[in-house]
Amino acid sequence: MTARSARSYAARGLHVLGTxxxxxxxxxxxxWLAMTALRPARDAxxxxxxxxxxxxxxRGIIGGENDLTMALVNSVVVGVATTLIALPMxxxxxxxxxxxxxxxxRSMLLAMVATQFIPGVAIALPFLTLFHDLGLLDTxxxxxxxxxxxxxxxxxxxxxxxxxxxxxxxxxxxxxxxCGQVRLLWRVVTPLAAPGIFVCxxxxxxxxxxEFLFPTFLAKENATTLPVGLMTLVRPEGVAWxxxxxxxxxxxxxxxxxxxxxxxxxxQGMTMGAIK
Amino acid sequence: MxxxxxxxxxxxxxxxxxxxxxxxxxxxxxxxxxxSAAPYLHLAPALAAVVLTTVYPLVAALVNSFRHxxxxxxxxxxxxxxxxxxxxxLRDDTFLNSVVVTTRFTVISVVLSVGLGLAIALLLNRRGRxxxxxxxxxxxxxxxxxxxxxxxxxxxxxxxxxxYDKMLGTVLPFTSDVDxxxxxxxxxxxxxxxxxxxxxPLIALMLLGGLASVPPEVHEAARVDGCGAWDRFRHIxxxxxxxxxxxxxxLKAVFSIKLFDQVVTITGGGPGRATETLNFYAYAQxxxxxxxxxxxxxxxxxxxxxxxxxxxxxxxMNRQEER
Numbered sequence: 334m335t336a337r338s339a340r341s342y343a344a345r346g347l348h349v350l351g352t353x354x355x356x357x358x359x360x361x362x363x364x365w366l367a368m369t370a371l372r373p374a375r376d377a378x379x380x381x382x383x384x385x386x387x388x389x390x391x392r393g394i395i396g397g398e399n400d401l402t403m404a405l406v407n408s409v410v411v412g413v414a415t416t417l418i419a420l421p422m423x424x425x426x427x428x429x430x431x432x433x434x435x436x437x438x439r440s441m442l443l444a445m446v447a448t449q450f451i452p453g454v455a456i457a458l459p460f461l462t463l464f465h466d467l468g469l470l471d472t473x474x475x476x477x478x479x480x481x482x483x484x485x486x487x488x489x490x491x492x493x494x495x496x497x498x499x500x501x502x503x504x505x506x507x508x509x510x511x512c513g514q515v516r517l518l519w520r521v522v523t524p525l526a527a528p529g530i531f532v533c534x535x536x537x538x539x540x541x542x543x544e545f546l547f548p549t550f551l552a553k554e555n556a557t558t559l560p561v562g563l564m565t566l567v568r569p570e571g572v573a574w575x576x577x578x579x580x581x582x583x584x585x586x587x588x589x590x591x592x593x594x595x596x597x598x599x600x601q602g603m604t605m606g607a608i609k
Numbered sequence: 610m611x612x613x614x615x616x617x618x619x620x621x622x623x624x625x626x627x628x629x630x631x632x633x634x635x636x637x638x639x640x641x642x643x644x645s646a647a648p649y650l651h652l653a654p655a656l657a658a659v660v661l662t663t664v665y666p667l668v669a670a671l672v673n674s675f676r677h678x679x680x681x682x683x684x685x686x687x688x689x690x691x692x693x694x695x696x697x698x699l700r701d702d703t704f705l706n707s708v709v710v711t712t713r714f715t716v717i718s719v720v721l722s723v724g725l726g727l728a729i730a731l732l733l734n735r736r737g738r739x740x741x742x743x744x745x746x747x748x749x750x751x752x753x754x755x756x757x758x759x760x761x762x763x764x765x766x767x768x769x770x771x772x773y774d775k776m777l778g779t780v781l782p783f784t785s786d787v788d789x790x791x792x793x794x795x796x797x798x799x800x801x802x803x804x805x806x807x808x809x810p811l812i813a814l815m816l817l818g819g820l821a822s823v824p825p826e827v828h829e830a831a832r833v834d835g836c837g838a839w840d841r842f843r844h845i846x847x848x849x850x851x852x853x854x855x856x857x858x859x860l861k862a863v864f865s866i867k868l869f870d871q872v873v874t875i876t877g878g879g880p881g882r883a884t885e886t887l888n889f890y891a892y893a894q895x896x897x898x899x900x901x902x903x904x905x906x907x908x909x910x911x912x913x914x915x916x917x918x919x920x921x922x923x924x925x926m927n928r929q930e931e932r
Contacts, residue, residue: 355733438648461896560756560757584754592751
């Protein structure tokens with residue numbers, strides 16, 4: 334064996350080790366949380382990888398002593414409602430930005446992106462007093478309204494990228510055939526943009542599912558979502574870690590699965606969203 | 610538009626199969642729609658939503674920041690007090706403390722997240738089954754809700770039984786007695802670590818997109834010319850990645866300045882005020898002490914800080930484009 338090939342073997346070994354270290358770094362906290370969730374509650378702090386899995390922690394938070402069912406329902410309802418309201422608005426706007434040049438085009442697009450830099454407190458504070466006056470405090474509707482501030486600009490930007498990539502010829506042909514604008518959007522653009530719409534639906538749900546500041550501010554009891562519901566497991570007499578992990582897994586799992594589907598667009602959406 | 614992002618970015622938008630597709634001719638307004646209201650009609654619903662949920666609260670917060678308004682005293686806004694509440698913030702030690710905490714946290718977590726993210730991206734920038742799997746999983750930490758990140762790290766760093774506490778105590782014996790969240794210094798480290806865990810893999814994912822746009826022939830040619838790995842990184846990879854790195858640094862900085870969720874779920878601002886960030890301070894003033902006026906002033910200081918950062922960033926981007 335020559336010195337050169339020995340060195341390349343060593344480099345390869347190092348590379349594999351490094352990659353395994355990265356995998357460990359990424360996966361360990363997630364795996365540990367999953368294990369804690371399935372561990373018997375009395376062994377929450379056990380560090381042994383061997384245990385007999387049980388669902389008792391899940392029973393504790395779903396219908397059990399620390400019932401989080403309501404928070405789970407709220408999370409799903411708020412996420413779905415936010416997505417259903419935001420998507421049509423964003424698709425219309427994305428199409429407008431993509432297909433027309435008009436006065437204010439650039440600055441409006443820039444303003445959309447700029448909203449991502451606004452701190453949540455600045456948005457939540459005025460809504461705290463407004464919803465208080467309107468009697469909307471602690472309702473799901475309040476959370477949906479405020480979540481739109483996060484979701485609409487973001488997925489408009491993302492969808493614009495998708496619409497930019499759609500072939501114009503089909504639209505032109507449809508227009509020649511006398512297809513009106515509404516029909517065109519619904520029958521031609523929407524099906525063509527379906528993959529992009531799917532990605533945006535996932536993002537929209539993810540943003541509102543993981544959102545913590547707004548429900549902390551605007552929901553006290555009835556409308557709390559799952560991430561905030563986790564806080565109720567922190568008690569003066571101690572934290573119910575097993576149930577916390579079970580609830581955590583419930584928050585995490587759908588997001589992990591969905592994010593794997595759209596991971597390419599995630600990185601792209603973040604970086605592209607930052608520029609004009 | 611930044612050149613380094615567009616090849617990778619555009620190709621994924623169109624479908625990863627045809628990255629080499631020629632750019633489409635610029636789109637022109639067409640026929641009868643040229644001077645119509647059509648574009649504005651398309652934008653109207655989304656703009657209405659943005660105005661209601663972003664412009665309205667920003668303006669309302671600005672107005673409130675000039676008014677005396679404590680919810681526990683009165684349910685209606687009080688007298689205008691001009692810049693009093695801004696002046697109060699600048700004289701308030703706990704506010705200034707939160708500025709220092711936020712700045713320190715931002716600088717450290719940007720450096721560590723971007724540094725580690727770059728290292729991971731360079732490590733994984735090759736083909737192979739193991740690297741492929743790892744690349745696919747890079748998104749996972751970021752998909753975990755920030756609030757949950759906080760809880761899980763707090764659990765794993767529990768000084769009595771936490772698994773990370775035990776592991777670290779074995780590898781770095783001097784940490785075996787550390788009470789991670791009870792100590793001002795270590796609590797800040799923990800906060801940084803959770804951020805690095807969430808962001809470094811995502812940053813790696815973003816940078817891998819940029820690295821993929823560097824043609825391998827360039828590296829091959831440099832290697833043939835006798836360029837070492839470090840020289841190739843410094844003279845080829847880094848200059849090509851620079852625009853993308855700038856975006857990533859900026860994004861990470863913005864999200865660090867806005868840090869809130871983990872502060873609540875890990876440290877609650879403590880011990881003492883060691884981890885009380887600006888966003889958390891504004892939240893406490895408004896939500897706990899119900900001082901809407903003062904909290905609005907603080908949140909507007911935060912808005913201005915982020916606005917200045919955004920302006921610098923846009924100027925830098927423009928300059929880069931002109932080159």
